[in-house]
Amino acid sequence: MRAVVYEQFGAMPEVREVADPAPARDGVVIGVEATGLCRSDWHGWQGHDSDIRVLPHVPGHELAGVVQAVGAEVTQWRAGDRVTVPFISACGRCASCAAGDQQVCQRQTQPGFTHWGSFAEFVAVDHAEVNLVRLPEDMRYSTAAALGCRFATAFRAVVAHGRVEPGQWVAVHGCGGVGLSAVMIAAAAGARVVAVDLSPGALALAAEFGAEVCVDGGAVADVPAAIVSATGGGAHVSLDALGSPATCAASILGLRRRGRHVQVGLLPLAAGPAVLPMERVIGWELQVLGSHGMAAHAYPAMIGMVRAGTLRPDRLIARTIGLDEAGPALASMHTAPPTGMTMISPRGAA
Numbered sequence: 181m182r183a184v185v186y187e188q189f190g191a192m193p194e195v196r197e198v199a200d201p202a203p204a205r206d207g208v209v210i211g212v213e214a215t216g217l218c219r220s221d222w223h224g225w226q227g228h229d230s231d232i233r234v235l236p237h238v239p240g241h242e243l244a245g246v247v248q249a250v251g252a253e254v255t256q257w258r259a260g261d262r263v264t265v266p267f268i269s270a271c272g273r274c275a276s277c278a279a280g281d282q283q284v285c286q287r288q289t290q291p292g293f294t295h296w297g298s299f300a301e302f303v304a305v306d307h308a309e310v311n312l313v314r315l316p317e318d319m320r321y322s323t324a325a326a327l328g329c330r331f332a333t334a335f336r337a338v339v340a341h342g343r344v345e346p347g348q349w350v351a352v353h354g355c356g357g358v359g360l361s362a363v364m365i366a367a368a369a370g371a372r373v374v375a376v377d378l379s380p381g382a383l384a385l386a387a388e389f390g391a392e393v394c395v396d397g398g399a400v401a402d403v404p405a406a407i408v409s410a411t412g413g414g415a416h417v418s419l420d421a422l423g424s425p426a427t428c429a430a431s432i433l434g435l436r437r438r439g440r441h442v443q444v445g446l447l448p449l450a451a452g453p454a455v456l457p458m459e460r461v462i463g464w465e466l467q468v469l470g471s472h473g474m475a476a477h478a479y480p481a482m483i484g485m486v487r488a489g490t491l492r493p494d495r496l497i498a499r500t501i502g503l504d505e506a507g508p509a510l511a512s513m514h515t516a517p518p519t520g521m522t523m524i525s526p527r528g529a530a
């Protein structure tokens with residue numbers, strides 16, 4: 181098969197002919213029709229992710245496609261099924277999985293990290309019965325792949341952790357892929373959304389996707405004060421969708437009493453520890469929650485809203501490229517961050 185391969189961390193990935201993957205006994209091989217380019221792929225390529233232990237490596241974890249081959253123990257899936265997967269492949273057997281919390285599985289694997297990923301014509305996914313999500317016939321592969329890690333994570337953050345109710349105020353700090361997803365999802369849930377970003381372009385998109393108030397973080401001296409003022413006392417729910425010590429603290433300080441902060445953006449230790457205003461958390465009985473993907477069994481509610489047109493992940497896709505362009509696109513993510521999602525079509529038509 182053709183795949184995007186890198187030999188060394190930071191070395192330009194190349195498209196190469198490599199061996200096709202084979203399914204594990206309880207796994208499948210998926211023919212990749214669409215796969216999203218994500219900042220996590222860039223971090224992995226830079227050597228920031230300790231899950232990538234063996235080189236050469238193939239990145240990619242936000243995928244949709246067609247089941248190509250199934251292992252001997254797989255009974256619920258067969259070749260030809262249209263599927264997507266959460267970015268975490270759960271084991272299905274640990275205590276977290278037994279509790280229905282596959283998104284924090286204790287023995288998780290991740291295509292594109294613990295093994296070769298989806299910037300390829302085929303990708304292997306373990307424990308198929310736990311991890312595959314069936315796609316409606318009328319859903320495009322690119323739309324399904326756009327649910328990827330960012331949209332599904334934002335959905336869980338807003339709906340399951342934020343427990344957003346119609347009319348409540350939701351603040352979203354950082355309007356990249358996950359932030360814009362959160363804006364769209366919160367607005368669809370009937371919330372009033374305040375979007376915060378440094379980029380006027382990102383704020384314009386946030387407004388397009390349903391933000392009622394946009395706060396230019398570079399233009400106001402005190403972001404939390406701006407949110408408190410715009411929302412008549414602070415947000416009910418606030419997300420740090422960027423992942424930095426500053427946006428995390430601002431998100432907490434922009435809440436009203438008994439509000440909920442959900443940390444969605446990664447806070448790598450390399451960027452320094454986040455100092456949180458815990459005196460505020462105690463005094464105002466705030467909740468501080470982490471969000472890490474979403475289990476396969478939770479997808480149908482989200483997919484139902486996509487089919488109904490209430491959620492439009494397809495609108496987050498800014499461009500679609502072929503496998504040959506994927507390496508350079510990955511390499512330039514840091515210096516020229518794309519606006520909106522980049523979708524890769526390993527077979528030419530998503």
Ligand SMILES: [Zn+2]
Nearest residue numbers: 271274277285
């Ligand atoms: Zn597990």
Ligand SMILES: [Zn+2]
Nearest residue numbers: 218220329330
């Ligand atoms: Zn991702």
